[in-house]
Amino acid sequence: MTLVVQKFGGSSVADVERIRNVAKIIIREKNQGHQVVVVVSAMGKTTDSLISLAKQICPFPSEREMDMLVSTGEQVSVSLLAMALHAEGVDAVSFTGAQVGIKTDSFHTKARILEIKGENIFKALKKNNVVIIAGFQGIDANNNITTLGRGGSDTTAVAIAAAIKADVCDIYTDVDGVFTADPRIVPEAFKLPTITYDEMLELAAAGAKVMHGRSIEFAKKYHVIVQVRSSFEPDKIGTFIQEEGENMENPVITGITSNKNEAKISILGVPDKPGIAAQIFTMLANNNLNIDVIIQNASEQGMTDISCTIPREDLRKGISTSEKIVRELGARGFSYDEKIAKISIIGVGMKSNCGVAAVMFKAMADNKINIRMISTSEIKVSIVIDLEQADTAVRALHKAFRLNEPTMREKPVSCAKKKKAKKK
Amino acid sequence: MTLVVQKFGGSSVADVERIRNVAKIIIREKNQGHQVVVVVSAMGKTTDSLISLAKQICPFPSEREMDMLVSTGEQVSVSLLAMALHAEGVDAVSFTGAQVGIKTDSFHTKARILEIKGENIFKALKKNNVVIIAGFQGIDANNNITTLGRGGSDTTAVAIAAAIKADVCDIYTDVDGVFTADPRIVPEAFKLPTITYDEMLELAAAGAKVMHGRSIEFAKKYHVIVQVRSSFEPDKIGTFIQEEGENMENPVITGITSNKNEAKISILGVPDKPGIAAQIFTMLANNNLNIDVIIQNASEQGMTDISCTIPREDLRKGISTSEKIVRELGARGFSYDEKIAKISIIGVGMKSNCGVAAVMFKAMADNKINIRMISTSEIKVSIVIDLEQADTAVRALHKAFRLNEPTMREKPVSCAKKKKAKKK
Numbered sequence: 001m002t003l004v005v006q007k008f009g010g011s012s013v014a015d016v017e018r019i020r021n022v023a024k025i026i027i028r029e030k031n032q033g034h035q036v037v038v039v040v041s042a043m044g045k046t047t048d049s050l051i052s053l054a055k056q057i058c059p060f061p062s063e064r065e066m067d068m069l070v071s072t073g074e075q076v077s078v079s080l081l082a083m084a085l086h087a088e089g090v091d092a093v094s095f096t097g098a099q100v101g102i103k104t105d106s107f108h109t110k111a112r113i114l115e116i117k118g119e120n121i122f123k124a125l126k127k128n129n130v131v132i133i134a135g136f137q138g139i140d141a142n143n144n145i146t147t148l149g150r151g152g153s154d155t156t157a158v159a160i161a162a163a164i165k166a167d168v169c170d171i172y173t174d175v176d177g178v179f180t181a182d183p184r185i186v187p188e189a190f191k192l193p194t195i196t197y198d199e200m201l202e203l204a205a206a207g208a209k210v211m212h213g214r215s216i217e218f219a220k221k222y223h224v225i226v227q228v229r230s231s232f233e234p235d236k237i238g239t240f241i242q243e244e245g246e247n248m249e250n251p252v253i254t255g256i257t258s259n260k261n262e263a264k265i266s267i268l269g270v271p272d273k274p275g276i277a278a279q280i281f282t283m284l285a286n287n288n289l290n291i292d293v294i295i296q297n298a299s300e301q302g303m304t305d306i307s308c309t310i311p312r313e314d315l316r317k318g319i320s321t322s323e324k325i326v327r328e329l330g331a332r333g334f335s336y337d338e339k340i341a342k343i344s345i346i347g348v349g350m351k352s353n354c355g356v357a358a359v360m361f362k363a364m365a366d367n368k369i370n371i372r373m374i375s376t377s378e379i380k381v382s383i384v385i386d387l388e389q390a391d392t393a394v395r396a397l398h399k400a401f402r403l404n405e406p407t408m409r410e411k412p413v414s415c416a417k418k419k420k421a422k423k424k
Numbered sequence: 425m426t427l428v429v430q431k432f433g434g435s436s437v438a439d440v441e442r443i444r445n446v447a448k449i450i451i452r453e454k455n456q457g458h459q460v461v462v463v464v465s466a467m468g469k470t471t472d473s474l475i476s477l478a479k480q481i482c483p484f485p486s487e488r489e490m491d492m493l494v495s496t497g498e499q500v501s502v503s504l505l506a507m508a509l510h511a512e513g514v515d516a517v518s519f520t521g522a523q524v525g526i527k528t529d530s531f532h533t534k535a536r537i538l539e540i541k542g543e544n545i546f547k548a549l550k551k552n553n554v555v556i557i558a559g560f561q562g563i564d565a566n567n568n569i570t571t572l573g574r575g576g577s578d579t580t581a582v583a584i585a586a587a588i589k590a591d592v593c594d595i596y597t598d599v600d601g602v603f604t605a606d607p608r609i610v611p612e613a614f615k616l617p618t619i620t621y622d623e624m625l626e627l628a629a630a631g632a633k634v635m636h637g638r639s640i641e642f643a644k645k646y647h648v649i650v651q652v653r654s655s656f657e658p659d660k661i662g663t664f665i666q667e668e669g670e671n672m673e674n675p676v677i678t679g680i681t682s683n684k685n686e687a688k689i690s691i692l693g694v695p696d697k698p699g700i701a702a703q704i705f706t707m708l709a710n711n712n713l714n715i716d717v718i719i720q721n722a723s724e725q726g727m728t729d730i731s732c733t734i735p736r737e738d739l740r741k742g743i744s745t746s747e748k749i750v751r752e753l754g755a756r757g758f759s760y761d762e763k764i765a766k767i768s769i770i771g772v773g774m775k776s777n778c779g780v781a782a783v784m785f786k787a788m789a790d791n792k793i794n795i796r797m798i799s800t801s802e803i804k805v806s807i808v809i810d811l812e813q814a815d816t817a818v819r820a821l822h823k824a825f826r827l828n829e830p831t832m833r834e835k836p837v838s839c840a841k842k843k844k845a846k847k848k
Contacts, residue, residue: 020481056440058507058508058510059511061510064517068499068502068520069507071499072499076496079489079493080478080493082486082489082492083486086482086489087482087483093488094492096492096569099568143523145520
């Protein structure tokens, strides 16, 4: 018997009709003889409405109380989904994160899962139930309700799949799978049949909204096979996220993403001495700020500028922390810019191919796009540019890397730095 | 230091503005040097909207899942109220029923509180917090979320007050206190300064919506002094519900109520043998039906008719149970009537006064109102009449017992059956 975890996001359960549709997808899976555990997000824009309600009452509400508030969204959708299954004569039981023992740390609104006790899930499965679990939420050591941050339902699904050793974790969403670029920006973008954890991780970090980064880390760590697929067209096979296969001919570039949700902060005129960067980033980390791209300009006359990007929603926290950094380290000042976008190209094939960055930078130059920051990893190159040029950049790159010509993807350009002999 | 429990109903927290108003009432209490524990219902019509959402999905949803669903309503309001206090610089922390250990039995949608562990409440009070607790909900032995039934937030408040030995339990509502009759039906009705637990219990059982019956039982059992007062005019003293004072000169009639939420069921042609009533009411009880008035007609030719009233919302359950009763006991059939009203007169003074029922029945006769069932207790007389005559009956009784003449209430008519010598 196959054990399947299915995850449905907010848009898949946005109204009564869609909840019924999700019930049908679940029932079809169950009728194939599988055991089904379902993780659900809050209905449609519920979480956003709750946040806006909170902000009417208190402009910067306590994070503990925010978790208490927004976790109700998933509790509503799990119970309604259980009822929709009952209406079709299928046994089902819903659980909150707390009820299935999803233990997290105490970083409210950004908690991390520490442990999941699968006990209640197995008990309910044994009674022939579809088990429906509220995504996005858990409970800390003091029984406070925590949430995993936006998109955390993916993490719940993969973590549950790992805990109960599910055969596959199907992430149902409003797209068919993982595309070479956002089809709304690049109409000729196409769906990838498979992608490696590392590529998907970089795609998520780079701003692809299809899955939450932490969930992919979990999947990679516990070898959970994930399928990203459409809840509107459940017959279509989606994109499988899995280990890099030995026989896989890796395309140079798998995908291109733009992230329009970051802001840039620069600490100006910092005394340039050893340990200063560590001090700055420790202070930022202590304020629970997720730093992304970091650059440090060449030092002049004992002073240096250090810039980084952070999620735009954390800008306020970033500014107050920067004020503190300037004061404590005797820097000259700081500046920030909200109107930036980060464009990334990702591909495992990059490891064995060179000239990728050069192609990227040339495409930018050809389109008169000024590059303001650069950051690279083994399988990714990211650049920060002006927000308003983001879509132009993505289209230019999709064309430059000939992603719209699938046959081209099979022929990576080899170069002197090539690490591995390619297998045919 | 005084320890006060305050309870705010759904209309008191219906929107952001009202939540802020509740925060002000709490802060005023706290500024007087008191420790404050607050119990809150769901915002306005939230519970009703959730129920209607559920019924769109499944006409008769599972009660476990209903509890899972509707309990989110209070979780939203407690977190928002905590934020409203934070916005005013007051420390506050919110808890679900489960988090403060409100243990109940497993009768979903109608659970009873078994135990409350006050530990977390005292811990939070020690840290100078206002403690805000979700009303209406608890958790059973298997960690399933339960609810106490409509109006259950009153029960939560009184049970919490009993558990933490609070000095007073203030029930804030949209009326100033307990009136001799519903002022919307009888404009000359007036507010009672005090009322005994027994009278309030009968009033609640008789359909007065000001407080939930079970909460008054709790208050009586644990000697919790309850004040019913207005959240819109928090300066006004309300009505105190307390033990019958030794020196209290009890008025004959304290209040008149009408209950328009019941339905009548009659089992017809039941074989009249010992134990048959027990069998019928055991079957009704096993289906968790709250029976109110019961009458059995005189037996003829070995057959009898047995009638009872039940909450109208349970009529469907009542009908299916009646079908079973008819089948199993070999009765002739059953009938039901939704268009009934129960009118009750209540007063501790009734114990030492006679002729009360006669005055009641004469008032009905004078108004051409046909009495269909009668039920009495030591301090109450209830009659069941046609629904459309309910308001006329209440007004006639308010007049007949001269409740609009406060001085008259001080002079109960003594009679031969009087049990106690009255004290001056």
